[in-house]
Amino acid sequence: MDSKTYKSGFISIIGRPNVGKSTFLNRVIGQKIAIMSDKPQTTRNKVQGVLTTNDAQMVFIDTPGIHKPKHRLGDFMMKIAMNTLKEVDIILFMINAAEGFGRGDEFIIEKLQGVKTPVFLVINKIDQIGPDELLLLIEEYKEKYPFAEIIPISALEGNNVERLLEQILLQLPEGPQYYPADQITDHPERFIVSELIREKALHLTREEVPHSLAVLIDKMEKKDEREVVHVMATIIVERDSQKGIVIGKQGKMLKEIGQRAREDIEHLLGSKVFLELWVKVQKDWRNKMFHLRDYGFKEDEY
Template sequence: MKEQYRSGFVALIGRPNVGKSTLMNHVIGQKIAIMSDKPQTTRNKIQGIYTTSEGQVIFLDTPGIHKPHSKLGEYLVQTAHNAFKEVDLILFLVDAAEGLGAGDRFIMENLRNVNTPVFLVVNKIDQVHPDQLLPIIDQYRQKFDFAEVIPISALQGNNTSTLLQLILNRLPEGPQYYPADQVTDHPERFIASEIIREKVLELTREEIPHSVAVIVEEMKMRENGNTLFIRAEIFTERKSQKGILIGKQGGLLKEVGKLARQELENLFGSKVFLDLWVKVKKDWRNEDFLLKQFGYHDQEDYS
């Protein structure tokens, strides 16, 4: 082990849509977590790995903390809460453009019982006038004793290098947990399913996104050696939603497949044959056995 090499686990927490996935993707240098303008896009703890000669940071991008309205919602919130006790450092992301809200107060109340140091990361500073920034920060400082306060723009990359250095300085001495060129611990099937789900979120209306789950049932290189075959099933809760997802003469599903295939080909560096099917699993978000089937179950500690 190199002298003073630092490593550890860092949770990204915050209200839905504050830019957690955007920040992690920027830091890692490629897409690990899917991004959407719809809340609760992140459902699983996405593990992203940032490695330098100084140390290694393993990020857990948790679901946005919100008031749950289904068993899936309860699972998402519990996943985020579990991250508090699993990590060496917590990054609490807030939206500078929105300012202090009830959701932020709720999160800070939950953090009061946590011994882990907390950084306040004020995101989207590109959307506010510089004169507004200090008063916004003061609002949060009056409510909680943060170890550091760092204003950034995850989308534009402003001040993210400073944030990374402060994170490394705070982590304990430790080993390199993962190879230097590894950027996530998720299997390729999971990443493929998330990319497909992202395209569904982009193309569907409000009543569809949260009722969708994607499972990659088959993923293999064809005998010609240059085409990756992926068969995935898109599950929704009602027949009416299935019709919307397929679209007139299959148009919407074809567009989902087109966009997903383009991104998957860039990711895997080969041609992709994508075979998509839409199926109905009634009220799956409130059925424990279906939640487990779709991968939303208690996860082992990472620390």
């Protein structure tokens, strides 16, 4: 590439819940900035991951999985996902190879009609199907939409991810470097810390619905010369029964959530962390706009 031309742009990752969008983002950026869970609806806000090379800067936006909303929080998440389509240079429509074409994909393809942005079909989890199945899948999707590129990958294994990045680079417009070279996300650290705590809580309390759990960072500060960061956070649930599950017998579950989250937070911040967790019941918070605002879902931004 001519050293004088620098390329940059915004790339939205859309798809049904649980197709591997966050796994892909973390693979590309090389550090954990989006939380991963095998439950749908884990990602709530746009998460921007920034990949900077000598000749380009790619800003990835991981959106909540597109789905038919069931409550106010669902409406809000849907609005975020659809709005990003108007703001970006490339759309990556990611599907789960093992699940094949579903009603959710049909819903997304309907939403993509009339979108002028180039859309790449990214077939993820190809390690879970055979080559013949993959070819049939490609043919099926080709008939549904005029994709600019169709690229099969395994975000978890890293297969073909480099090729996808090369194709993105070809389509990116010339542009400035938006973020400093060492910056990997535009989210404040408090947001990522809250997401890391939420990830552990979701992972360990498997029977609970992800939507009914939010994390609020009450305080985050360095208290002494030893550079220990004190983090105080509250896990918000909707019902007393959920509170009991998150705390666990003799506080064991909460302790385990805290230990696992602390390791990730220390890795993120590069310093020792003292983490204190509380659990609070806020009944039906997902349907109350003032609670949504308190927990970082700001409707007027979108």
